[in-house]
Amino acid sequence: MTVTQVPQMGPTGGLAQRYARALYDYASEQGALSDVLAQVQGLRDAISQSADLRTFLADSRLDAHRSSEVAGALTEKLGFGDAVRRFVGVIAANRRLADLAAILDGVLALDASLRGETVAEIRSAQPLTDMQRSQLQARLAEAGYSRVSMIERTDASLIGGMTVRVGSTLFDTSIAGRLTRLQNAMKGAA
Template sequence: MAGEDSPVGGLAERYATALLDLADQAKKLDAVADDLRGLKGLIEESDDLRGLLRSPLYDRDEQTRAMDEILGKAGVDDLTRRFVLVVAENRRLFALPRMIDGYLEELARRRGEVTAKVTAARKLDKDQLKTLQQAIDKVVGGKAKIEMKVDPALLGGLVVRVGSRMIDGSVKGKLDRLQVAMKGAQ
């Protein structure tokens, strides 16, 4: 997992591995993964929730009660709920996003899944996504999971990352390469 050398990385890895083992024993790997993806989305969308996770101004009980309320409304599995509440009680909510990423990455690794991180200048329609999925599957030699992100700064095209490989087919990338080439010609 990324960031294993940092104290938070090691902490997040230990918690993620523990949750993965518990979910595996309970035969709830996918249910917990779905819950964590939903929780990750909530964290990314809410400044208030990110503040709750990071701020030392909230005490243990406030964080635990707030997380219990959020998880109840989200309708997460009991295993996910108990895990997050233990994290809150241990005052480790600041590392929850890394724990979520660690769980999802390790689950994918154990299953032999490949993730392609795709950044596009605009949202792709269903046909474009299908074509992209087929192209990436062909390159990786199997089924790849696509994580989409939109960045209008690319101007057009795509940037695709699979593992350590990156293909930059964006207009911005082409313009940057052209600018470097022109500087070298002077």
């Protein structure tokens, strides 16, 4: 397993964190934090499992009005509450649907952090099974991360294997990572 130090800042930077904090604070003030967190996890899972949904969210050609309509219909159909529906509507109106997954991850990471847990972002070529999840939890505990909240993403570009990011540490066992390291090693040998 290769360990690489990388910066934690994602492509959206503090933007996702600001939106995440806003939703978290709003849900907390309304006394609906546990319901909103469950819905955030459900929406994050839906995005992770649906290539069509990811394509829609990334489509910058849709205008803000049409994006808001579709996002509202989608969140209503999925049975999400008023707070999450309105939040996704604001994200759509601000033309930030491409950042929605990162924002939802930010909400989950903020919650985990406030509960004293470390956040581990797991990217795998295929969705993890329950057995793989428990094995990964055990390995992270062995590495000193006993209270870990896992955020899972499916990324076919990894070809196989997975990457696990905990803070600024990246554990990369993916085939794509191995191929990149091999390519870099061959460049150095030439």
